[in-house]
Amino acid sequence: MKLLSTLLAGGGLLLSGCLMSREARVESDYSYAGQFRRYRTYEFISGEGINSDTSRLGEAVRDAIRTRMKIQGYRPTRRRPDLLVNFRLFEGDMRFRGYSQDDFSKWVKNGSTEDEDTPAEARQGYQPVRMLLAEGTLLVTLIDNRTNRAVWNGYASGVSVPSGPQGEVVLRRSVRSIFDQYHVFTEGFLQGNNPPATDEPGN
Template structure:
């Protein structure tokens, strides 16, 4: 093949991956009791059938999540990490319960953190939403290791993952889009990188 033909083919494949990722519905929700300012380390959930996907696609997902967390200042830790990361790629449509909330960064900027000691009448409260997520949903959950509670869910619905390199590109873009909803940097990370 001529170099121009290879370049055009590569461009066409890249653009088709962009369109597949753009069609995805990207959402997230979080726990008002998440202590997002103290999280600095992470590890992946392990065990039977929990994020143990050893396929090439599972490894691409882990690599994409690692890269994104690293870019936000998080460090991997095998011993007592602050966050456990769980992910799953669902096939088919699924019903999902999410919550209507302001963006996480706005919530954090308000300084309103909830703990177990926060009086019930002072708590924010959740407004549940029933969602129908389309064929192909990538769900990423961050779990507070100390409390064993999910503190953040990010998901991309309607993700079509073709086989091969194009599929890997779609997965990486989907992870990037999901984590665009989680713009939480570790404390002091931005100042140290100026």
């Protein structure tokens, strides 16, 4: 099953110089094959533009994502991370295909997961929903490193990034709103059973 692959391809990374003109629309969708109770570590996918280490706006997004992942018990590691994190910022309006699904938190709480052994009659099926995301979109995708498939996708539209420090504020706020859709703590974290990673970066 090649799921959500269109979210990782196409489109340049563009920044808007205008101010925020409307409240962001924040939504998410997920893969029924995601092993969400298994994931504990992550690493960023490197790239150019906002994904690069030299971009201040890119680092603002990375730092905001690091903060949320840490709060939820995830640990950064370069050694076989469970999740790869990718993010993109698109300028202007964007036609987008999401999915109509049950509440993500309920899906994870029930421990539901589909794999190649799941009978066809027991599969959930994906109901595509076409949307028009307006005035700039920040897209965050979590990828299962073992299968190289996207398992969760969060996006905020109405994200127009002004120049200077205010742009970093807008992006950090957008990341927080996106991760409010990802209500997953690592297994055992709330009980204090989450050992540190051996190669965790210093920041």
